[in-house]
Amino acid sequence: MCGILFAIQNGPQPVRAELLQQLQAANTSRGPDAQDSVGTSVDNYQLSFFVSELRLRGNIHVSQPHRDQEGNILCWNGEVFEGLSITLEENDGSELFASLREQSTIEGVRDCLGSIEGPYVFVYYQRALQRLYFARDPLGRRSLLIHRPTTASPNFLATSVSIGPHVDYDLEELLTDGICCIDIGQLSKAQNARIHEINRAITDDPPKVHDLDHIENHLSSAVDDLIAHLDRSVMLRVQNIPPSIEGAGQARVAVLFSGGIDSTMLAFLANSHVDPSEPIDLLNVAFENPRKITVKVEGNVGGLPNREKKLKLRNPLDYSTVNVSYDVPDRLTGLQEVEELRRLCPGRKWNFVEINVPFEESQCARQTIEAIMYPRRTVMDLSLALPLYFAARGIGQIRSQPEAKLEPYTTPARVLLNGLGSDELLGGYGRFRTTYKNAGWIGIIDELQLELNRIPTRNLGRDDRIISSHGKEARHPFLSLSVVGFLARLPVHMKMDPRLDAGLGEKMLLRLAARRVGLIEASSRKKRAMQFGSHSARMMPGEGDRKGDFLID
Template sequence: MTTCRSLTTYPSHVDPEEPIDLLNVAFENPRKIRVQAEGNLGGLPKREKKQKMRDRVHYSEIDVTYHVPDRVTGLQEVEELRRLCPGRIWNFVEINVPFEEYQIARPIVEEVMFPGRTVMDLSLAMALYFAAQGVGDIRSHPGAPAEPYTSSARVLLNGLGSDELLGGYGRFRTAYKAAGWQAIIDELPVHLKMDPRLEAGLGEKMLLRLAAHKVGLVEASRRKKRAMQFGSHSARMAPGAGDKKGDLLLSERIDLE
């Protein structure tokens, strides 16, 4: 029988012989890719910025990479899971979304998502939409060639809600710095859920981090919070959208494509 060294509760929830699919979404974000290739032109002096704009390469000449932050930490974390449960099959499903596919899917997602009001709503919904399809690639081991894979899972589990319940948002830390514990309590009673006196990666979502640490996910328990839309690069996909705020209403946005 498959054994899990520290994750002793897993066999009671999922048959040890049953593979577990870990869905990881990464977007081809033209804005992000151009910044990575050319640097942030917005911070340059006006004359230097104009020169860079004249010399800039066409987007089609830039190599597309899906090595987004969530892909990097996801690959690290699946190795921790494999060390803890070496007998279980962990399918790390790399779901890569080209910009063209994003554009095709966007009106579909905007029609069905709820709430469907803001740019941030769209960023989150797009990541969940492609994750829910479960279509991507898996590798038998790190460095192995990618093989097409479609998850047979009927239910998608995600971590939405933990930030609200466990003090994950940066605004809680800001509130503490401004007016101490009472400012946080006024938003969310959190004495046992977070401690903003500790550094980022420890002080927020403390209950979740302690639970992860207890079952052996030591590395995961110490990772800094990263919002889904930034980790997957689904935020502000349109070129030139870098200055658009997440709370901009979709009905008010300027179509930048």
């Protein structure tokens, strides 16, 4: 994980030095291991490159930005998991830079970058052609914000993270539909990157799965293939992480862990590819939520007549007198599921990290979180950013044994596995049932395609900025392009079945896979959104009716 800041300046209104310093500081938190910058000029244009680095690949120090004597410059924030032959000892950014230097045309640069698989953002300056290329990977797993030149701010900026709203820029998330190329002042798109098309074949009245214990013949190979694809994706994302800065035997991998099927499956597969002498940290977040406490003690204020509701809101419950419990839904399922992992993988030390967030602490962090997630700024954005922020910080408590006392613990892991993507690819959302009732299987296919198409523009950039603010890197095994391609090619009735009950029909193929590897409890657990499972949503009395797309103040 790295932080990238790039600017093209020309004319009488350069970027203010104060703004660049603030953006450099914000990007430095993403890459605490090293920071460096380099500049160059082309005619009257000044190009400046800054990179902060979180070293997670290779055995030797490699300075960024990558540059050579010919004037080529690469800022690289990503992981090459496939497409380039890279040993565990080599730095993927250096190898990619070497490949890019061999290209003499725009098409060559495009094809070189198009051959790699992994989460990435890059800015590459090709001196010979005086062209600058920049892009996010096709699924948008890393953040890059851009400011296009305006009359008031006639400079171009690209940055991994913002400092919140600012008069000198108007930031937007860079789209993922192509590789952008600047011919110093002329912005154009190269070749569009294609996202996989969902298989549109429909089988009349496909057979139903009766229960998770019996895998039908037509699904057996698909279940095995999903396990194999997902296992390989996890392996590529955990196999070459440098030793923990805390020393040998410390956790290098953590999982954003709710106890749901997605995070549990990733944790189980990671067990096969992480050194047995190291723990795997399971990060589980719970919030003190005054609105939930009020509802628990006094009932649902929102259901009262308006007069009584106003009276209650004017005289809120003194919840400081109530014993605060962090037994939120995700905490309870997480505690259940870690025991299943311990039964199946007894040789592994599983650190179940209880991250409890008092209300006052979450409110004190709001301004920081809102600045990091900008330009995303809805109620839903904040509800999702809050648990990710505190999970990535990784400060909590663990028990040496299930009945032992809690002890303070901060995870040393810098790679966090995230189960995002399974709901979009495998039909995990409840609205798919409504779609099926209204439009049948073809409606489900259209909905799955819509979900896949908007993955790059929804949460990933925001999540990357939030998690990376603590010098951590999120990796998404479900969003490996090989996993995405495999699931896109499967007929829809092999992935999900809205005719079946909840806990079986949604993400049916993943449930069968989890049951096959022995995750009995996880395989039948119903989906629960992170903001509701952790109680990070709508914390204040009276906020229960605020919709997710409502802009925060």
